[in-house]
Amino acid sequence: MKYRKEVFRSLSLITQLGIHVMVPMFMCLFLGIMIDKYFNTATTVWLLFLGILAGGRNAYILAKSVLNQNVDETKREKDNEKKS
Numbered sequence: 001m002k003y004r005k006e007v008f009r010s011l012s013l014i015t016q017l018g019i020h021v022m023v024p025m026f027m028c029l030f031l032g033i034m035i036d037k038y039f040n041t042a043t044t045v046w047l048l049f050l051g052i053l054a055g056g057r058n059a060y061i062l063a064k065s066v067l068n069q070n071v072d073e074t075k076r077e078k079d080n081e082k083k084s
Contacts, residue, residue: 013062016062017059017063020058020062021058021059022055024052024054024058025048025051025055027051028047028048028054029044029048029051032045035047
């Protein structure tokens with residue numbers, strides 16, 4: 001049962017990472033295209049770069065929280081083994 005839980009957790013993590021990285025990129029790209037279209041400027045590249053940085057930051061925060069969660073679960077499992 002534990003193996004199945006890990007598989008589903010990994011699949012959800014992969015999905016979340018994709019969403020957390022792609023959404024800021026596409027939002028900034030869309031915003032850059034709209035600004036360029038209406039104001040005739042060249043901001044798409046800068047906003048795309050900003051979106052990539054935001055997506056990277058989101059992925060880092062998500063990965064860090066998952067690692068902390070895994071460490072906490074490992075500590076709890078060790079404590080339960082010691083008590084038994």
